[in-house]
Amino acid sequence: MSSIYFDNRTVMTLDAGGTNFVFNAIQGGKTLMEPIKKPANGDKLELCLQTMLNGFQEVKDKINEQPVAISFAFPGPADYPNGIIGDLANLPAFRGGVALGPMLESHFNIPVFIQNDGDLYAYGEALGGILPEINAELEKQGSVKRYKNVIGLTLGTGFGAGLVHNNVLIGGDNSIAAEVWNIGNTISPERNAEEGVSTRAIVNAYNVATGNAEPLMPKDVFDIASGAKAGDKEAALDAFSCFGKHLGDAVANLINLFDGIVVIGGGLTGASQYYMPAVLEVLRGTFADGQARLVQKIYCLDDEQEKQAFYQFDSKAIKVPFTEKMVDYSSEQKVAIATSKLNASEAIAIGAYAYALSQL
Numbered sequence: 305m306s307s308i309y310f311d312n313r314t315v316m317t318l319d320a321g322g323t324n325f326v327f328n329a330i331q332g333g334k335t336l337m338e339p340i341k342k343p344a345n346g347d348k349l350e351l352c353l354q355t356m357l358n359g360f361q362e363v364k365d366k367i368n369e370q371p372v373a374i375s376f377a378f379p380g381p382a383d384y385p386n387g388i389i390g391d392l393a394n395l396p397a398f399r400g401g402v403a404l405g406p407m408l409e410s411h412f413n414i415p416v417f418i419q420n421d422g423d424l425y426a427y428g429e430a431l432g433g434i435l436p437e438i439n440a441e442l443e444k445q446g447s448v449k450r451y452k453n454v455i456g457l458t459l460g461t462g463f464g465a466g467l468v469h470n471n472v473l474i475g476g477d478n479s480i481a482a483e484v485w486n487i488g489n490t491i492s493p494e495r496n497a498e499e500g501v502s503t504r505a506i507v508n509a510y511n512v513a514t515g516n517a518e519p520l521m522p523k524d525v526f527d528i529a530s531g532a533k534a535g536d537k538e539a540a541l542d543a544f545s546c547f548g549k550h551l552g553d554a555v556a557n558l559i560n561l562f563d564g565i566v567v568i569g570g571g572l573t574g575a576s577q578y579y580m581p582a583v584l585e586v587l588r589g590t591f592a593d594g595q596a597r598l599v600q601k602i603y604c605l606d607d608e609q610e611k612q613a614f615y616q617f618d619s620k621a622i623k624v625p626f627t628e629k630m631v632d633y634s635s636e637q638k639v640a641i642a643t644s645k646l647n648a649s650e651a652i653a654i655g656a657y658a659y660a661l662s663q664l
Contacts, residue, residue, distance in 0.1 A: 308431055308658045309333040314369040315660045316360050317653050318376035322346055322394030326649075327359040329367045330657040333432055336367050346395035349402070356404075357411055364412070373414050375660035377421035377652050378404070384479040387418050417660045419473070421652055422482065425569055426456025426466025427473045428655030433646050434567040435468075438605075447617050448632070453564025457484070457555070458648055459572040463498040467562055473659060482558075489553045491546075500550025503572065509543035510536075526575050544575060548582025556587055556597045559639055563600065569644035569651055576643045580606065583641070598639075605642035614640050 309332050319326040319339075327340040342359050345351040360374060381390035387405015392398040405416040419427075429435060439450050452471075458464040465484035467474040474481050485498035492500055499505060503522040510516065510525045514536045525543055528535035555566055568576070587602045603614035619634040644651060 308654070308661060311661060313372045313661060313664075314367060315657050316363050316371045316374045317656050318356070318359070318374075318378075319649050319652070320344070320376060320378050320395075322379075325355060325359055327363045328653070329363050329369070329371060330653060331369060333654055333657060335653070336369070337363070340366075344395065345397075346392075347397050349397035352395065352397055353402075353404070353407065356408065360408070360412065371412075371414060373417060373660040373664060374408055374412065375417040375419075375656040377424045377656060378418050380420055380480065382418065382420075382479065384418050384420065384475065387416055389418075415660070415664065417656070417663055419475075419656070419659060420464070420466070420479070422456065422458050422464030422484075423466035423473055423475065424652045424655030424659060425458050425464070425648060426454050426468050426482075426567075426655070427659055428646065428651035428653070429456050429567045429569075429644060430454040430468035430471065431658045432654040433644060433651055434565060434642055437645075438565060438640070441615055445615050447615070449617050449634075451565050453562060455482075455555075455558050455562055455564050455566045456651075457551075457566065457568045457570075459501065459551070459568060459570040460648075461503050461571075463501040463554070464570075465558070467564075469564075471662075473662075484554055484558065487554060487557060489550055491550050491553050497550060497554045501547060501554060505550065506543045506547050506572075509546045510539055513539040513542060522572065522575075526578070529575075529578055541578060544578035545582045547572075548579030549586055551579060552583035552586025555583065555641065559587075559598055559600065559602075563639065565639060566641040567644050568642070569646065569648040571648075573643050576606065580604065580643075587641070600637040600639045603638060603640045605640050614638060 311332055314329055314331040316329050325342050325344050329336045340359055340362050342355050345355055379392050389398050389402045389404050405418050408416045435454050442449050454468040456466045463485040465482040467482045486496045489497050506522050506525050507520050525540045527533035529540035589597050603610045605611045617634050619632045621630045622633045623630055
């Protein structure tokens, strides 16, 4: 189990949405209290900032521990290392640079760490989710193989990502590493990846196929696909399949660049049975010249048989040239993709906690 679960330090956290701010505190990887929810007031800067101050103060007043830091995810663009927020779409009051981190540090006199939600999601999975689970099972199976890289993806209104190597979050020189939403794709070369991997992509695909003009939510398309709601079931299934192909294309590019375990979270994971087959079809496919999309063999841990196969590493003893020594060798190169067992906000909170501790 990760050391964060044995750490007695307390960190105050925030789940910052465009509509609501949800405040809490974490100790030993676990929340200490019932969340405090407040309206974000994202269109009124002074009120929004005062809401943050009030929310964190309420948390501090309720817990019996002195927090060592504040750590949370906040939308970008931002200069995350310096805690300065740029021009936000869903919180329109933030314009021209707002020194949010320094404000909170000045008020509470403790360090403040702000990161992208995709980054903290990946970090939470690396330290308290998919990665320790996989490595614990490999140890149980008697394998010497250990994984150190995580590609964390969040699926929802947008398409987010984070990269972690050996317990270190990769932020990039401008705090914008893993901006997967804006990479190109071979499925729709004229658009960026997010236009094919988002809630609007599913709804748009269904509407175009059916000529539907009524307002729909992704849940409506899901219900049509499952037969729980009247509509064109085939078009709904095709919409999720198209989404899966775009997602698979993005994942293939990330795996080829980063070579790690892929874990998927966010609001759309409840529909994984409708898009994951298309994801795997792309990952196991080939280019026109027959070259495989991936060098590694991909396993889906959502499938029990594939999961068991993933954990079996065949090795053989080979001789070290010019010596009598023997070493174990496995020619298998494996990676895995899985739907997260953690709620995305839970993984982000764990990531925020772990990131603060890593920086202190």
